[in-house]
Amino acid sequence: MFSAIISSGDAEENQMREAIDYITKMTFSSDSGELSNQLNEIVSTGASSDKFKNGKTLKRTCYEKMEFGIMKLRQAGASAEADFFEKKRKSIKPGWF
DSSP states (O other), rough: HHHHHHHHHHHHHHHHHHHHHHHHHHOOOSHHHHHHHHHHHHHHHHGGGGGTTTHHHHHHHHHHHHHHHHHHHTTHHHHHHHHHHHHHHHHHHOOOO
């Protein structure tokens, strides 16, 4: 029984690391529609980070990556979308940040 607890903890840790790697390595599109889809994916990932024991690291990664995506949206002339995602970004902001 104890080994099952350790295994599930390890699986959770691996899943969180994979999510962090995925977000970190994500390259943003220059198309505003695709950028919006990518930012939605990051918001969803950041919102689900609470299910992890150490989800603050994932939240911080999402928060920081969104900053760059929002900047790219503004450069693409999609200010309304950028403002929307700025609000979403603040909603996933880690409490200790």
